[in-house]
Amino acid sequence: MKLLEPGAEIDGFLIGECVHSGGMAHIYKVRYADAARQPAFPMAMKVPRMTGGDGAETIVGFEVEHRLLQVLTGQHVPRFVAAGDLARLPYLVMEYIAGEPLQQRLDRALREARRPGADEIARLCAATATAAHSMHEQDAVHLDLKPGNVLIRPDGSAVLIDFGLSWHAHYPDLLAEEMRVAVGSPPWIAPEQVVGVRGDPRSDVFAIGVMLYELATGELPFGDPQTRGGMRQRLWMDPPPPRVLQPGTPAWLQEIILRCLEPEAERRYGSAAQLAFDLAHPDQVRVTERGERTRRTSLRVHFKRWFRAAGLHYQPSPLPTVQIDRAPIVMVAVPWKDASDATLFSLRRATARSLGIRAGARLACVTVIGPGDTDATDARMSEVQVHRWQLDRLRQWAQGLDLQTHPVSFHVLESGDVADALVRYAQANGVTLMILGAATHGLKFQRLVATVPVRVAMEAPCSVMLVKQRLPFERLAATMDHVVSPL
Amino acid sequence: MWRPPNNSVMKLALLSDLHANRHALQACLADARAREASQYAFLGDLVGYGGEPGAVLDTVMEMAARGAWVVRGNHDDATLAPQAGSGRADHVGAAWTATRLSQAQRNFLAGLPLTASHDFLLLVHASAREPGRWTYVEDAQRAADSLDHAGEATHVFGGHVHEQRLFFQGLVGKTMPFEPTPGVPVPVPRHRRWLATVGSVGQPRDGRSEAMYALFDTGALTLTFLRVPYDHSAAAQAILAAGLPEANAVRLGLGR
Numbered sequence: 001m002k003l004l005e006p007g008a009e010i011d012g013f014l015i016g017e018c019v020h021s022g023g024m025a026h027i028y029k030v031r032y033a034d035a036a037r038q039p040a041f042p043m044a045m046k047v048p049r050m051t052g053g054d055g056a057e058t059i060v061g062f063e064v065e066h067r068l069l070q071v072l073t074g075q076h077v078p079r080f081v082a083a084g085d086l087a088r089l090p091y092l093v094m095e096y097i098a099g100e101p102l103q104q105r106l107d108r109a110l111r112e113a114r115r116p117g118a119d120e121i122a123r124l125c126a127a128t129a130t131a132a133h134s135m136h137e138q139d140a141v142h143l144d145l146k147p148g149n150v151l152i153r154p155d156g157s158a159v160l161i162d163f164g165l166s167w168h169a170h171y172p173d174l175l176a177e178e179m180r181v182a183v184g185s186p187p188w189i190a191p192e193q194v195v196g197v198r199g200d201p202r203s204d205v206f207a208i209g210v211m212l213y214e215l216a217t218g219e220l221p222f223g224d225p226q227t228r229g230g231m232r233q234r235l236w237m238d239p240p241p242p243r244v245l246q247p248g249t250p251a252w253l254q255e256i257i258l259r260c261l262e263p264e265a266e267r268r269y270g271s272a273a274q275l276a277f278d279l280a281h282p283d284q285v286r287v288t289e290r291g292e293r294t295r296r297t298s299l300r301v302h303f304k305r306w307f308r309a310a311g312l313h314y315q316p317s318p319l320p321t322v323q324i325d326r327a328p329i330v331m332v333a334v335p336w337k338d339a340s341d342a343t344l345f346s347l348r349r350a351t352a353r354s355l356g357i358r359a360g361a362r363l364a365c366v367t368v369i370g371p372g373d374t375d376a377t378d379a380r381m382s383e384v385q386v387h388r389w390q391l392d393r394l395r396q397w398a399q400g401l402d403l404q405t406h407p408v409s410f411h412v413l414e415s416g417d418v419a420d421a422l423v424r425y426a427q428a429n430g431v432t433l434m435i436l437g438a439a440t441h442g443l444k445f446q447r448l449v450a451t452v453p454v455r456v457a458m459e460a461p462c463s464v465m466l467v468k469q470r471l472p473f474e475r476l477a478a479t480m481d482h483v484v485s486p487l
Numbered sequence: 488m489w490r491p492p493n494n495s496v497m498k499l500a501l502l503s504d505l506h507a508n509r510h511a512l513q514a515c516l517a518d519a520r521a522r523e524a525s526q527y528a529f530l531g532d533l534v535g536y537g538g539e540p541g542a543v544l545d546t547v548m549e550m551a552a553r554g555a556w557v558v559r560g561n562h563d564d565a566t567l568a569p570q571a572g573s574g575r576a577d578h579v580g581a582a583w584t585a586t587r588l589s590q591a592q593r594n595f596l597a598g599l600p601l602t603a604s605h606d607f608l609l610l611v612h613a614s615a616r617e618p619g620r621w622t623y624v625e626d627a628q629r630a631a632d633s634l635d636h637a638g639e640a641t642h643v644f645g646g647h648v649h650e651q652r653l654f655f656q657g658l659v660g661k662t663m664p665f666e667p668t669p670g671v672p673v674p675v676p677r678h679r680r681w682l683a684t685v686g687s688v689g690q691p692r693d694g695r696s697e698a699m700y701a702l703f704d705t706g707a708l709t710l711t712f713l714r715v716p717y718d719h720s721a722a723a724q725a726i727l728a729a730g731l732p733e734a735n736a737v738r739l740g741l742g743r
Binding site: 060063 | 657671676
């Protein structure tokens with residue numbers, strides 16, 4: 001399709017400037033010719049460069065993107081406006097997003113010869129992971145995440161674009177048909193996509209891992225392979241650890257990056273929300289040998305893995321919503337004022353139960369202190385001292401939970417409004433389930449007053465479990481797992 | 488009162504494998520009415536297994552008289568010529584069904600075609616390839632076979648397998664299966680070819696008891712697979728009251 005002239009009119013849309021001229025499509029700013037129809041947001045028209053000689057992927061990609069744009073909702077995808085008929089004049093009109101593509105940030109780093117700082121990298125990719133998770137929650141997977149397809153809004157949130165290779169559980173996968181090459185962009189494509197498995201949300205986690213690597217080192221972890229064999233390398237090959245290329249990379253960041261890039265989906269983050277969580281809390285990342293590593297994997301190890309990968313059979317991927325349900329973020333609000341031992345015990349029991357049935361769950365233990373609980377003039381009550389004391393309390397409380405298999409983190413929030421602090425924390429961290437005491441954080445007889453549990457239950461973006469202290473304290477000893485028998 | 492539409496744009500309710508289950512049929516028809524269905528197609532196996540063949544046939548015949556489309560299934564076939572001693576599922580019980588039907592009802596069954604074509608649609612109980620052999624279209628290979636024998640039709644709708652599935656042809660011609668999510672309108676544009684098994688109204692077999700049917704919007708070109716809860720214990724009671732095998736009754740609640 002040749003370039004459209006500014007001022008031309010197509011199906012009631014006035015063509016404006018061409019803002020992007022890519023290999024697959026042109027993007028124009030547009031507005032309605034009829035001024036009365038103008039929506040509250042600016043619009044863009046995407047016109048695929050399709051000609052008779054184009055491969056099936058272009059046409060199918062247009063069909064897929066049309067479908068996905070129509071059904072995806074939320075602030076992390078552009079709003080859909082209209083589509084032109086595939087046979088007559090294919091185009092898509094959608095919300096124009098004023099945001100900087102991640103690619104531009106990478107280009108700037110290259111120009112200025114300075115890598116973005118670890119905190120900026122974490123911020124950008126946490127926003128991207130949150131956006132991906134929002135798609136996964138709708139039973140869809142992007143499958144073509146790359147710096148050109150992620151726009152960062154001025155407020156720091158991310159918007160994903162270009163759904164031509166995406167997958168949605170509710171619609172036939174038009175791209176399932178064997179194409180000439182694996183479907184995806186070679187530098188960012190996940191190993192399972194290379195062998196034709198589509199629909200795993202952890203494929204998006206892998207792609208975000210590649211972006212993290214790019215941002216941190218300026219290099220692509222697996223290069224830009226042009227052959228199928230080249231793409232298969234990531235089934236067995238470890239990329240050089242980022243600290244080899246960029247010694248200043250913090251261990252926590254390398255830990256996160258290499259976990260995203262694990263060849264087996266099962267060994268990556270179970271959900272993009274869990275990835276976003278780690279990126280938002282660097283001090284809580286459990287750094288292993290993987291994070292400290294400063295040597296490349298030896299040839300011998302690679303050869304062994306290559307040999308194993310040759311016989312590897314990939315399982316069909318789980319449904320996105322099923323997969324992310326396996327890897328929830330469970331948050332428990334642990335009170336500290338006027339909290340009886342029975343309350344704390346009941347909360348721990350409820351938390352253990354909730355973690356127990358979800359092998360991939362991670363736990364965030366949160367407590368809220370008020371502005372009056374610290375005192376800058378008293379060394380024993382200084383903010384640092386109170387935080388340390390509260391963190392110790394949380395760690396003690398969590399003893400006895402199965403924390404070997406479940407990652408756990410501890411957080412002290414400061415706020416005069418406990419309910420508001422808990423709800424905001426749940427929103428910011430993609431929490432799946434919040435556990436709190438039914439009679440804590442408030443007076444239980446205040447029936448007409450919005451107590452903390454009531455407000456949290458009403459305002460929280462996730463499910464809330466209110467735990468009642470069922471057991472009278474005298475009987476607790478009999479139900480403990482490790483009762484000390486008298487001699 | 489429903490009347491078939493005059494124009495070519497319609498919402499077509501696709502109902503198959505009713506299996507003499509009056510309760511399930513009424514629930515599906517009520518659901519289709521609520522969704523503003525403007526035309527109805529019955530894709531065979533109106534009788535067999537269930538306890539109320541007469542009532543189900545009366546409903547279908549009345550709708551057919553007003554323009555609904557109906558094709559024949561293997562159970563309908565067997566009822567016309569029951570074979571004593573045959574162990575085939577469609578022959579067991581066919582003799583009982585035959586005794587319950589009026590002459591008019593038998594004539595109706597005898598007059599049903601194996602396939603029906605309407606514009607770009609082909610309706611067939613089993614496979615378009617030798618429809619009278621009642622092949623189960625349960626995988627991509629058999630779906631491709633059926634589509635290969637569907638002539639100019641781009642959309643083939645049938646039943647027989649008692650499960651809801653959609654097959655589609657890619658641009659290179661490969662046929663692929665898709666497991667639909669009930670209630671989601673799936674676009675089925677005409678530049679591809681599609682084959683749907685719409686499931687069973689009267690005897691679901693996928694482990695859930697809700698009746699199945701599908702709604703095809705010829706204007707928007709979307710196909711929506713649907714599940715409708717109905718009073719399956721009442722249908723089971725009707726089977727027991729008719730003196731039919733208890734297994735026929737029990738399976739309704741289990742969706743087997």
